[in-house]
Amino acid sequence: MSNQAYLELQNIHQMFGTHQALQDVSLNIQEGEFVCFLGPSGCGKTSLLRIIAGLDMPTSGEIFQAGNNITQTPIKHRDFGIVFQSYALFPNLNVADNIAYGLASQQFSRQEKHARVRELLATVGLSGSEGKYPAQLSGGQQQRVALARALATSPGLLLLDEPLSALDARVRSHLRQEIKQLQEKLGVTTIMVTHDQEEALTMADKIVVMNHGVIEQIGSPQNVYTHPSTPFVAEFVGEMNFFKAQHSGAGMMQSGALILQCNPGTETTFGDDVQLAIRPEDIRFNCRADAENTLEANVLHLEFLGSRVRSLLQIDSHETPIIADISMNEMSGLNLAQGQSIRCQLPADRLHIFGGQA
């Protein structure tokens, strides 16, 4: 029993008419974990969150929370707090009344309620705002009040539905850290839905990448970034160059006239069509001529991005140009210019191999 996950989803399916919103989703979440559901809009991440909250019903499948089957449990008998994208703060109640809204029904005395509200406001950094109304607060402040309200009843599970998407970029990155710190301090199991990969990478202990109603990959942020298990994940999290290629020998892949050396251990066999992929920042310049996978490339275009330069490279005997990112430090030694030829390397240990066509 001790090894059991806090939240367990088993084979969740959901149909909306003929549209399959979720298809055989299974997932375990440990106590105290911060999990992000990441994916493009319409991938089913919000549907899954609503099922966990009990706002919608799965067509089939089961959900266990702390060992209890809660699939059929009405919302009010479930143990969770939720923050919606719109915050859904009650406009006619002040901050204190909003936060204390869930405390009323649990027989708290007046003093206890006041104390809890004060404590929560201090936690979210809004001390002294008790008497204000939601319309008088900024977006970021409303966000925090919504968070405090969700945490007021000390739920075992905190659900966040795109909580930062309505805020501007600066507030967003600030709140990102705050929510993460708060979650670590309270140790509350948290699920956040987001379409922003940066948010997921910086906040989550575990990322669940979803697309078209199925889970594409579950893993730590590092794992998902460095070892994407499908072309979709590779492209959705971070950026990726793709090559069509064919398995042409042990550890060898042929893409057009190019023969690239790859790390062995993949499940493809001779003649299989594969996709090779490499991240723009993994392409090396300054490499020895005898290193593996070195190529001659022509610089088509350079784009200054502040801390780095993005180059568009035309590789000899290869149709589609690839993107390579060069840090400003490296750039100063390279003296790259448009139209110039340069040698670059696609290191074998950085090449990702995906079987079949994407």
Added chain:
Amino acid sequence: MNQSNTATTEPSQHNTAQRLFSNLFGRRSLDEWSLGSVLIIGVLALFICVVLPIYTLLSKSVENRAGDFIALTNFSQFFATPSLYNSINNSLFIALLSTTIVTSLSFLTAYGISRTRIPFKGLFRTILVLPILAPSLLPAISLVYLFGNQGIIKELLMGESIYGPIGIIIGSCFWTFPHALMIMLTALANTDARLYESAEVLGASPIRTFFTVTLPAAKYGIISVAFVVFTLVITDFGVPKVIGGQFNVLATDIYKQVIGQQNFEMGATVSVILLLPAILTFLTDRWLQRKQSALLTSKAVPWTAPKRQWLDRVFLGLMLLVSFIILSIILMAVYASLVTFWPYNLSLSLKNYNFDLMDGGGWAAYWNSIQMATFTAIIGTGFIFFQSYLVAKLPGFKVLKWFFHLFAILPLAVPGLVLGLAYIFFFNSPNNPLNGIYGTMTILVVCTISHFYTVCHLTATTALKQIDGEFESVSASLKVPQIKTFWRVTLPVCMPAVLDIASYLFVNAMTTVSAVVFLYSYNTSLASVAVLNMDDAGDIAPAAAMAVMIMLTCMLARLVHWLLGNVLLKNTQTWRKK
């Protein structure tokens, strides 16, 4: 062995049963079920008060007096009777002409208010919507005093009689005008300055801009006004009853068939014919609503009218003229009610307000009206708002909600006269268990709420839809019963809409004649019906006095509404301010 076997199978059986049970019931918590049952009661109430009476009416139209099915015999008899058949022509003539006049006039005045720089816009607006506070009988009575046989300016008609089409058209235009103006104002309120700027930059003349920008944007509003006015006029019987003379229209035919000749079956037949334009309007309106929403974009920049001296003068002249006509008609009724004995003793007195000396119900009728309007406003607002809330915010119950919405929209397509007759057929039937409410105050309140249900339902629904849809989810996650969130959040936030509904119901309950004229009894006579009956008995001055009383009461109600909305709410709703 045996024992352990039973021990393992039993729980699993128990689990299946439990699962089945929870699939059926467990998903909803107890308070969702209790709110759901309130919704069920609501659907049943609308079914009994709207659907069943109309069904009964429809079936009566294909039955003879004995209750046998006779297919369309009633209809062929109707079309074979020249006097009845003529009424169709008359009704169409009146309705079409009134529609043309009111649509153009309301467009021009709405344009004056929203698109010109004339002064006193607020004052003009108040004056132009005044007729909505008076029963439709009031303009008819005024016209008698202005242009009747002893009218003060009857020479203006150059020998024509006001009793007939002229009177009906003027009276109809007067009381339908505010309805048209309000729709037109909404249609013209949506401007987009960017379109006008583009037109100007592209070198379009003001005339061309009007026809290519202004008119297309108001197109749906204009069509909507035309249909609404057409239906209001063709289904109204107050004006033709008072001033129609020998000129028969469909609405007065129903009244005469039922009240005069006790020919209920022919009344039902004419009602069904009268349902047709109303249903057509209803369908057009639904269709337009779908079109209209696509026109508005959130990025529109409001347009401010430029100074156009000659145009502003023309419109100021028009507004003065229309306001003058409306005020004259209202003041004529007030003056007539105060004159001791028209036209022989023009000294002013309150003699005509001694309603107890006349037939028609006396002051008791007035107090009945106040009582009826108050009940309608309180019970109606409570029922309508709470049911709209359940439809908008209670999770699940999809089929039930679909039916509720259908039933709630239906009254819009049913003219009051038809609804009143349908109520007679349904509630006066001896084998109806609800027969006991026939002839009581209850049936008047129920009928009035049903009659004006749709507009209130839509007002409530619009207000509720503007509220964040996640409030209920949040409160459920905080384990707060939904009804508490309704009370603490939803109701306070929607208070302005609730007041609008209450005031709308009160005013309409005070002024309506059409439905209740079939349903009042000796003890429950109403002020608006008393106007009709006193006029019928030749007591025109007291009828005018009662109409004035109704109008004053409605003005008072609007004033209370305004005070509540602007003084009380402003103080309790500081949260609305930034």
